[in-house]
Amino acid sequence: MYLGIDLHKRYAQVAVMDLEGEIVEEVRVKNANLDDLAQRYAGSRAVIEATSNYYHVYDTLAEYLDVTVAHPGKLTLIARSDKKTDRVDAKELARLLRLNSVPQSYVPTDEIREARALVRGRQTLVEDRTKFANKIHGLLADNGITQTVKPLSVEGREFLRELSLPSPWDSLLDSYLDVVETLTEQMTQLEAAIEERAGSLKETQLLMTIPGVSYYSALLVYAELGEIDRFDGHKEVVSYMGLNPTIRESGDSRIEGGISKRGSGRVRWILVQSAYSAVYTCKDAYLSTFFHRLNRRMNSKKAIVATARKLLVSMYYMLVREEVYDPPGVSA
Template identity: 35%
Template sequence: MTNYVGLDVHKKYFHATVMDEEGDVLIQESFPNDSEGFDSLLFKTGDEVEVALEACYAWEYVYEELEDRVEEVKLAHPKKTEVITKERVKTDTRASEALAQLLRMGWLPEAWAPPKETRRLREKLRRRAYLVWKRTGFKNKIEADLAKQGIRRKVSYSDDGKERLRNLEIDSINDYLDMVEALNDPIRRITKEVEREARATEEAKLLMTIPGVGFVWSLTLTTELGDVERFFGPNEVPAYAGIVPSTEQSGSKEVHGSITKEGNKYLRWAAVECAHLHEWHADDTYLTRFFHKLAAKKNSQTAAVATGRKLLIAAYWMLKRGEKFRPQG
């Protein structure tokens, strides 16, 4: 007999509810959120269990602890789970019990759990992105402090440019420049690793046929998308990225608003960045024509978002069919 386990995971502990196939609660108990805690849980349940936990910030550690030790681990979509259970009083016990019950009944709204290799690449790419964002922040601080001093010339980060900045003898600028230089080394190292990974990955090489999409962005798109066969169709991809317009409908009236932003923020960010790069590097493709037509009516950022949505659909078909980018669509 298979038992069903719902886990409500916190930083230092997790609360487990174990149910049998009839829905009777066998165990409700808290355990330390470490290897010994999972050992204690499985000592009581055995390995013939299915486990459900919400896709919270700490899900990967828990997932990796359990995925090779139990029958199956499933990720629950937090917002969809909340809608189904309609919990007004949320406690650890109720949350874990709801997950176990949904799992037992086959009603668990699942979120996709990437395989180990994809999780490894995602972590590396997201770490690189975070370091680049931080470095850009320090560069912006340098420009802001130069403006405060009445210096509005273009800033260069070549060796000569950095020396000119140092010669200004402004403490804040020297501090920020130290941070920029400290971040350069890990960014360069990770970038080289990412390039090797991309050139060894068939899916990434395929997406690199899109003008403007280099090895970093191609690998970002493939790892954030995962296996495209899990999508029912191309329109699910931009929805997964949260880059589709929000819609309110009442009777015959339908109003479209800004994008939902409910989904994979890294995929959404990559899609918009790739749209900008494609517009800069491609002379005449169906995507650039769409971009310029929309930019003339609205603005370049709106056009980039909409083009990013189309680019994701193009990436879906390229990966599904194993085809290179077709400039005319």
């Protein structure tokens, strides 16, 4: 049997298709009860989409079924359906599975899931803290205070605590500052856990031998890349991270555009920041030489993105060969 499972937050719509392509059962099941369904069809194949909550469902189903995780962005047949409902989606998933036409998504190991949870959790805290810092800036503007203040710094918060504002802005400011301080404490605790995790993994230990790559940067790249042996070469890694240039060909013309920006934006950002650090702070000879050579014939923004791509390629070969950073022509 082929089970197409359209997964939602609390329930799933399931279509069961036989070898001849006939639907033998359609049922809506609570996610908590999917293991009962999986036991009934033990040994069959199933497909789910890589939604935000698929890890637990995948683990539950995989005890009894051969589970494929579909890449949601590549399921164009479902996305373009004229009649899009849960039942239609589930049947289409089952049909694609029967035809071996499901665009598969990578399912990370438990170790990589844990690393992702840590780095993504930190990003959430950073975003939340920035949101409340912006609220504070808005509150100050509402009260005609134009002085530059940094709510994320200790000095800035001390200054803001001393401000005398009319009600209710005084209470709001205190509340926002309390949230910022709480989030800052939580970030400090989480960063300690990230540093400990990065120090315990051989992959991140290798990446941290690169000038400009911190424990957080290393764990983020490792978490988002996953197992390095799933890539056939550095070009696949560059494309997976969206740092490959887009190319448009028509007749005899060939135009290279900007990078594709597929994959994780957070990794592209951290690679660019690490490249900046390697070039300007650490003055790494290998990456600095590459950057400055490019910067003579293109703007610095494009040059640093190309340097980030160069950095990613170095990371790939370091992980594949299990070698520390030792670029050609430069002594580590």
